[in-house]
Amino acid sequence: MVDNHRDVVIIGAGAAGLSAGLVLARAQADVVVVDEGKPRNAPAAHMHGFLSRDGVAPSEFLAKGREELARYGGDLIGARVVEATRADSGFTVVLDTGAIIHARAVLVATGLTDELPEIEGVRERWGSEVHHCPHCHGHEVRGRGLVVIGGEVLAGTLHQAALLRRFSNRVTLCPHRTDVSEDDRARLRAFGVRIVDGIVTRLVGDDSGGGRLIGVELADGSVRECDAVFVAPRPCPNDAVLRALGCASDDVTGWVAADATGATSVPGVWAAGNVINPRAQVITAAGQASATAIAITAWLLDGDVTAAAVRAETSGQERR
Incomplete structure (x- = not known):
């Protein structure tokens, strides 16, 4: 199965991935979220410090997030990413189900693993x-x-x-x-x-x-x-996709580097949550990802407007 018409593929459906997916879907982006179903906070009975969601079970929180994503047309695929590469028109992501997703932008929100x-x-x-x-x-x-x-x-x-x-x-x-x-x-x-x-x-x-x-x-x-x-525990970022796509690391921490908007060194590749910030709590990851989604929207929009202007100029030249 090949999906050729996605604006953004988000890898990871935790607080960061779902938050970004919600913002992007509401902004009319064609977005798909891929997740293998292994949330970091699964063993915990409750999550805390998230205003209006304090004491909620992590599974309940994520279920609500998936429901909201679907309400605005965002898709969720339960699968594991086995390959991610750059393509002429964006990026290609291959899943362990055999599905291949082509997207203009990639947002990695795969979190980290606690080394106990x-x-x-x-x-x-x-x-x-x-x-x-x-x-x-x-x-x-x-x-x-x-x-x-x-x-x-x-x-x-x-x-x-x-x-x-x-x-x-x-x-x-x-x-x-x-x-x-x-x-x-x-x-x-x-x-x-x-x-x-x-x-x-x-x-x-x-x-x-x-x-x-x-x-x-x-x-x-x-x-x-x-x-x-x-x-x-020692935090180990689940950053294999970011590494595969060639994203640069921070010279001091060794973690994949991203700016305040979540943009990495590779245009079109973004990151949010614990995969780049080991200190991010659930509410922090969700907030950062929301800001990243807004930045991605602006990036996509700039590409769309530029492409439209080029088409208009080309059309005008042909008429002349």
Whole structure:
């Protein structure tokens, strides 16, 4: 199946992709959104910090977004992109279903993958009793026993430990394999954060299995009791499509670079959400993508007006 008449193909149907699709569809763009159905926040029961949508289940939020996209004529295809290339008149995107989509512009909103520490129980409890964002989940565990496990992103670990102290007076930092300086230790202790050294080996449930979380076990066999755990996983952007299309990277971060509108170094290729911004929450990703969609609309419109002017000039010359 070949689809030759799309203005924009959006890859990723999370908050960013659906938000952009909605804005573009309302602006009368012919838009299709492709998504393989693996949202980053799927394990979470609720999302927070999104005005008017606080406490909504991520699945409910996305279902509503898909419904709104369809209402304005936007299409959604459940598939995975296996190839993306530049073509003479735009871009060609091949799906694992065999479908081939040609589009004038591409917006990549594929998010990121959280690289979790290899500690028994972390992955199994991810999104329920193990979290990464105090802004997203700190309020729900206020006043409870909290353990922060040091991760690869030291700044993220230190920020978690300090910020969670606002929510509870029972916050413990287990540096794990993270090298926390004496200065940072002194600052955290002064703020009321306990620090317990040692390698974390596993999370402990109330039945020594998969029951309610009761603590974090260290290599010496001791257990630090807690009700919730926070980690700072390494964010890995799902940017294979952007790389395949030749988009340049930021010299400092190594992530694909995009300007304030979401435009990359390749004309016609745009990006929004966590694929270029690891700090973007749901509401941030949606807002950024809305602005990107408006920029894409202007880019498409400029091309249409220019093409019309060329046709008119050519027609006038022929009549003369």
